[in-house]
Amino acid sequence: MTTVLSMPQGGNSDTEMLASGPELGPPDAGMEWPTGTVDIMVGLLTLNNAGSIEAVLKSILEGLRQFFPDASALLVNCDAGSQDETAALITRLAAGIIPVRTVSNAAGSYTNLSREAGFPGREETIHNFCLTARRVRPKVCLIVEGQLRSFSPGWIDHLAKPVYEQGEDFVVPLYRRHRYEGTLATNLLYPLTRALYGKRLRYPSGGAYALSGKFADEVITRSTWSGAATKYSVDSRLTTAALAGGYRVCHTCLGTKDLESKLAPADLSVVLAQTVGGIFHSMEAYEPSWENITRSHEVPVYGTPESAPDPGPLHTSRMVSGFKQGLRDLLPLWELILSRETLGQIIALDIQDPEEFRFPPLLWVQTVYDFSLAYHNQTLHREHMLKALTPLYLGRTASFVLETQHGDSAEVDRTVEHLCREFESSKSYLVEQWRWRDE
Secondary structure, three states: OOOOOOOOOOOOOHHHHOOOOOOEOOOOOOOOOOOOOOOEEEEEEEOOOOOOHHHHHHHHHHHHHHHOOOOOEEEEEEEOOOOOOHHHHHHHHHOOOOOEEEEEOOHHHOOOOOHHHOOOOHHHHHHHHHHHHHHHOOOEEEEEEOOEOOOOHHHHHHHHHHHHOOOOOEEEEEEOEOOOOOHHHHHHHHHHHHHHHOEEOOOOOOOEEEEEHHHHHHHOOOHHHOHHHHHOOHHHHHHHHHHHOOOOEEEEEEEOOOEOOOOOOOOHHHHHHHHHHHHHHHHHHOHHHHOOOOOOEEOOEEOOOOEOOOOOOOOOHHHHHHHHHHHHHOHHHHHHHOOHHHHHHHHHHHHOOHHHOOOOHHHHHHHHHHHHHHHHHOOOOHHHHHHOOHHHHHHHHHHHHHHHOOOOHHHHHHHHHHHHHHHHHOHHHHHHHHHHHHO
């Protein structure tokens, strides 16, 4: 490959641009640091990806060559402490094609971060990427995870063009999924953020994003990016910052997502606590942005969403058992978190047959809102409280599957839409209780 990407001229000096922020690796042979802004800055997030990084990098370079041949570009290897040859491979493969800089952090010191995000240290890695963007002032920032085996050159076009040509600020992928993939998003994260901020942005699931230079520069200055917020999912905080900050958000369709993950699956209670906790934490920082919103609107979708074939029937018996076990073990905690009316209805679910189990949408909405209020009121230790939501989520997921198992994808979509509308119509309860507890 002989792609040569044009470099910008003029602007601030190297000294001015490097005055603050993360330490950058040494210059690559034959390449100079850009003096001024660049059009596209690609952040390649890596952690011991020597086995897969060559294909990902070649797709990035080919995508830039095909779809943005006249754009100036910079590749920033945001490495979370690789112990293999990942960084050296990137430098060698990109030599003479695109300027490369390495921004490193020690992954081992970031043990509180979300396992859902892909690897330890991801939050700090993205933070360093945004600091670099502040110096370079790119028009478009792309974030690509190094273990993303399904990345193709066309993804560069799909991700970057909405920012580059349409002025979007935050581009979230829609992947090809089967109808029950991502139930945490469809039954909790998406309905809740939609009701709060009034935009129908399906919850992101990592892999790749696009940000405007403006958003990348401003997001790390927000209160939700430091202090206690860092224990929560970085995806959650990016999303709420975009929604609450009045930025232009959209989806782009990318097809199948295939990650080469070397980590064991994260515990559900940990993932749920870190993603939902991120939303609850942001509610306090962004209260003026969400409390007066009463309806939601669609966001632009670039491309056509695709559905994958179902993998086969899902067995809900273990989910229902998990709910009922939680009812036995966590009832004293639920009594402190949930309103008396909500708790009474949840206790009544215990007598249902597992094959006919139903967790009504409105009851689920009341449950989630009560948990958010308990978080705000610090009724319990917040981490314990968030994990106590897990059995209730399992019950709602089992009900969701049982409600729709004989329908098609359209039936699933209608069920999700109905749930979203319940979250929206019941939001007045949340606002009233939130204000009452603040008085």
